[in-house]
Amino acid sequence: MAKKITERRKDYSQWYLDVVREAQLASHSPVRGCMVIKPNGFSLWENMQRQLDDMFKETGHRNAYFPLFIPKSFLSKEAQHVEGFAKECAVITHSRLINSEDGVTVDPASKLEEELIVRPTSETIIWDTYRDWIQSYRDLPILINQWANVVRWEMRTRLFLRTMEFLWQEGHTAHATEKEAREETVRMLNVYRTFAEDYMAMPVITGIKTESERFAGAVDTYCIEAMMQDGKALQAGTSHFLGQNFAKAFDVRFQDRDGKEKFVWATSWGVSTRLIGGLIMTHSDDNGLVLPPRLAPTQVVIVPIWRNDDEQSRVIEYGNTMFKALKGAGIRVKLDDRDQYKPGWKFSQHEVEGTPLRIAIGPRDVDNNKVELARRDTLEKKIVDREGLEMLIPELLETIQSALFESARKRTLEQTRTATTYEEFKEILDTHGGFVYTHWDGTVETEERIKNETKATIRCLPLEIEEKPGKCMVTGKPSPYPVLFARSY
RNA sequence: CGGGGCGUAGCGCAGCCCGGUAGCGCAUCUGCUUUGGGAGCAGAGGGUCGCAGGUUCAAAUCCUGUCGCCCCGACCA
Numbered sequence: 001m002a003k004k005i006t007e008r009r010k011d012y013s014q015w016y017l018d019v020v021r022e023a024q025l026a027s028h029s030p031v032r033g034c035m036v037i038k039p040n041g042f043s044l045w046e047n048m049q050r051q052l053d054d055m056f057k058e059t060g061h062r063n064a065y066f067p068l069f070i071p072k073s074f075l076s077k078e079a080q081h082v083e084g085f086a087k088e089c090a091v092i093t094h095s096r097l098i099n100s101e102d103g104v105t106v107d108p109a110s111k112l113e114e115e116l117i118v119r120p121t122s123e124t125i126i127w128d129t130y131r132d133w134i135q136s137y138r139d140l141p142i143l144i145n146q147w148a149n150v151v152r153w154e155m156r157t158r159l160f161l162r163t164m165e166f167l168w169q170e171g172h173t174a175h176a177t178e179k180e181a182r183e184e185t186v187r188m189l190n191v192y193r194t195f196a197e198d199y200m201a202m203p204v205i206t207g208i209k210t211e212s213e214r215f216a217g218a219v220d221t222y223c224i225e226a227m228m229q230d231g232k233a234l235q236a237g238t239s240h241f242l243g244q245n246f247a248k249a250f251d252v253r254f255q256d257r258d259g260k261e262k263f264v265w266a267t268s269w270g271v272s273t274r275l276i277g278g279l280i281m282t283h284s285d286d287n288g289l290v291l292p293p294r295l296a297p298t299q300v301v302i303v304p305i306w307r308n309d310d311e312q313s314r315v316i317e318y319g320n321t322m323f324k325a326l327k328g329a330g331i332r333v334k335l336d337d338r339d340q341y342k343p344g345w346k347f348s349q350h351e352v353e354g355t356p357l358r359i360a361i362g363p364r365d366v367d368n369n370k371v372e373l374a375r376r377d378t379l380e381k382k383i384v385d386r387e388g389l390e391m392l393i394p395e396l397l398e399t400i401q402s403a404l405f406e407s408a409r410k411r412t413l414e415q416t417r418t419a420t421t422y423e424e425f426k427e428i429l430d431t432h433g434g435f436v437y438t439h440w441d442g443t444v445e446t447e448e449r450i451k452n453e454t455k456a457t458i459r460c461l462p463l464e465i466e467e468k469p470g471k472c473m474v475t476g477k478p479s480p481y482p483v484l485f486a487r488s489y
Numbered sequence: 490c491g492g493g494g495c496g497u498a499g500c501g502c503a504g505c506c507c508g509g510u511a512g513c514g515c516a517u518c519u520g521c522u523u524u525g526g527g528a529g530c531a532g533a534g535g536g537u538c539g540c541a542g543g544u545u546c547a548a549a550u551c552c553u554g555u556c557g558c559c560c561c562g563a564c565c566a
Binding site for chain 1: 526559
């Protein structure tokens with residue numbers, strides 16, 4: 001069997017690219033830093049979207065859509081926000097092309113009076129709109145989500161993990177009180193945590209970002225951080241408490257019960273197609289993609305095997321009945337009865353694409369009323385009775401789902417260490433990578449120094465951690481509890 | 490923006506040093522045999538060699554320029 005995938009231990013980033021290519025998730029586009037998301041990748045995104053969307057609706061949010069283009073002047077209204085995004089904005093300056101000798105050229109006469117920015121995020125245009133939507137406390141809260149594409153002009157890109165254009169959802173809420181907005185921020189962080197762990201089977205640590213890692217324009221940025229197989233951390237989602245920063249910048253006030261005019265409190269939160277990168281790097285192996293059943297576009301594939309026409313019709317009939325029964329049981333099942341590919345080829349293909357379960361059926365199985373079941377995660381194969389399959393498969397899918405989470409959890413735990421001295425800290429990073437808990441004195445200077453010297457950043461100040469006073473590993477100054485460091489994507 | 494690599498058939502590559510009919514594997518098409526872990530044989534189709542100049546009787550190959558992409562680092566979801 002020809003191996004088209006580089007081994008993880010040999011070259012992790014080449015392995016990642018190989019998996020994306022062989023599983024046909026996406027390909028590079030003619031435009032630098034952009035990607036074509038292929039049907040396999042997009043179905044995965046659709047499944048993520050569907051689940052997240054349900055969870056957003058469940059928590060009272062509604063979807064809306066705001067423009068791709070933002071007037072340049074909007075960007076300059078919130079000082080921190082501009083500073084954060086100014087360096088990576090695509091700017092539209094003209095509206096027309098004209099024919100020229102070498103094809104087409106920009107028509108200088110079509111220069112825009114006010115240039116437009118392709119949204120890097122939508123806070124500004126949304127808050128400009130919210131001003132019109134909000135007059136009274138009765139108009140609050142506003143709980144809006146939008147599914148959209150955004151553009152950030154990145155210097156260095158990587159399929160799914162960092163592309164210049166990416167797909168995401170951005171929630172933007174407006175509240176009458178600080179308390180309510182803070183609660184919303186944490187509520188959505190927990191939605192992300194639940195989604196990551198229960199659906200992606202990707203364990204995450206929740207926490208708060210330090211000032212330097214905070215979203216531009218936020219008062220507090222909460223995040224979920226996941227640990228990848230190669231020892232690097234991935235920020236998988238963020239939820240921001242924006243305070244009154246945007247309300248003040250865009251003059252969004254409301255009249256409260258007490259008759260007084262007040263500025264609105266805000267949150268925003270988002271996850272992106274980056275999650276697909278996280279999913280790949282959490283579960284996949286040297287044979288290709290491994291998908292958690294709850295998100296897999298195809299959960300079960302049935303591969304029929306035959307030698308002649310007679311066997312073909314018997315096996316296909318057997319497979320068809322099974323297909324209908326499983327589909328009826330609510331399973332995302334596919335019968336791969338294509339005649340132009342051999343079974344062995346199909347086995348490999350579905351394996352590299354990460355289909356959680358494979359059912360192989362041949363004439364022998366038809367005669368004995370059996371099937372061969374193969375798990376993608378463990379690569380185990382066993383023969384089971386045809387009867388009761390409709391009950392067995394859903395259970396098995398759930399077993400796989402929790403096995404994936406469990407093994408990722410165990411791995412993350414093994415990749416999590418504690419350092420008390422700076423020497424120990426560097427030693428851990430260089431030999432193992434992973435998460436490192438250690439004390440930090442809370443200053444930007446120390447954080448900066450550690451980053452420059454080790455390339456590790458503070459991923460977050462974890463929410464679930466016991467108070468355990470100690471001393472900063474660099475300066476020896478007191479610290480109330482350890483913080484989480486890692487090198488990251 | 491620095492460092493490295495690459496642009497030759499749909500995909501992956503060789504050919505370039507040493508100029509002389511553009512090749513290999515996979516894929517595609519036809520036929521036969523096959524089908525329980527990426528099938529075999531026979532035949533067929535498919536390429537402005539990234540682009541622009543230059544040297545030469547002759548350029549994928551040498552020279553100059555230029556464009557693009559990928560990978561590794563400095564910034565970021």
